[in-house]
Amino acid sequence: MSRPSDLIQGTLDLLILKTISIEPKHGWAIAKRIGQVSDDVLQVTQGALYPALHRLEQQGWISSKWMKTETGREAKFYSMTRAGKQQLEKELADWQRLSHAIGLVVQMV
Amino acid sequence: MSRPSDLIQGTLDLLILKTISIEPKHGWAIAKRIGQVSDDVLQVTQGALYPALHRLEQQGWISSKWMKTETGREAKFYSMTRAGKQQLEKELADWQRLSHAIGLVVQMV
DNA sequence: GCCCATGTATAAGTTATTTAGGCATCACTT
DNA sequence: AAGTGATGCCTAAATAACTTATACATGGGC
Numbered sequence: 001m002s003r004p005s006d007l008i009q010g011t012l013d014l015l016i017l018k019t020i021s022i023e024p025k026h027g028w029a030i031a032k033r034i035g036q037v038s039d040d041v042l043q044v045t046q047g048a049l050y051p052a053l054h055r056l057e058q059q060g061w062i063s064s065k066w067m068k069t070e071t072g073r074e075a076k077f078y079s080m081t082r083a084g085k086q087q088l089e090k091e092l093a094d095w096q097r098l099s100h101a102i103g104l105v106v107q108m109v
Numbered sequence: 110m111s112r113p114s115d116l117i118q119g120t121l122d123l124l125i126l127k128t129i130s131i132e133p134k135h136g137w138a139i140a141k142r143i144g145q146v147s148d149d150v151l152q153v154t155q156g157a158l159y160p161a162l163h164r165l166e167q168q169g170w171i172s173s174k175w176m177k178t179e180t181g182r183e184a185k186f187y188s189m190t191r192a193g194k195q196q197l198e199k200e201l202a203d204w205q206r207l208s209h210a211i212g213l214v215v216q217m218v
Numbered sequence: 219g220c221c222c223a224t225g226t227a228t229a230a231g232t233t234a235t236t237t238a239g240g241c242a243t244c245a246c247t248t
Numbered sequence: 249a250a251g252t253g254a255t256g257c258c259t260a261a262a263t264a265a266c267t268t269a270t271a272c273a274t275g276g277g278c
Contacts, residue, residue: 007207008117008118008119008120008207008208008211009117009118009119010117010118011117011211014211014215015211015214015215018214018215018217019214019217022217022218034214037213037214037217038210038211038213038214039210039213041206041207041209041210042207042210042211042214092215095211095215097150098116098117098150098151099117099208099211100150101147101148101150101151102117102120102123102124102147102151102204102208104146104147104148105124105127105128105143105146105147105151106123106124106127106201106204108127108128108131108146109131
């Protein structure tokens, strides 16, 4: 139905894992960072963000710890586990494979 | 949850529209063609295919007509409408925009 | 004292898929 | 003549991910 979507379904985990892999961040900062890096094309709403974070933690791919932000507020910082690194590799490979395949189709003549 | 998915959610309409834009085809042939062109990376199952075709027809982006296949069997051939061409352009632009944005994120350092 | 940005979270509803079936015809083999 | 596999259409139940809406709390600036 051609949602005016701000995300491609199923890629959010990849985006979050990749963002955290650079440096531990809290949820709010993760969403903001994804927006920045993507030139504001990708927009992670809170309704998508927090369930995704809980999902990833549930899977054991990320872990959380309450810490102070630079601005002195308490926030839940997420960092990557070893299993998370592997998962990131896997999701990245899947994305490359599938998006390349879609590229083949849309270039069809 | 990292489905071992054969599709990226939301891209099926684009794949179908693009395939039909080359030449009218019946459902079965569309799925087969997408598989071929993508080196069998993308696999369109029937449970996804037919609802999608009905959806697209409902939207007025494709239209159907029963015809004989090369092998002499009756099949429902789908072809593109004018509105469908526009929709394809739109979906294509969306895909380019979003997949490029994801590229920016996964290349983050 | 009030508002905005920051920050976390859940609930209801929508949607596209997966998985699992059912049905019919044709060509080929046994 | 019966069975099997490929072709071809279809639907239903379940699942997963997302959108939209809402709630709540704190800190800084006015």
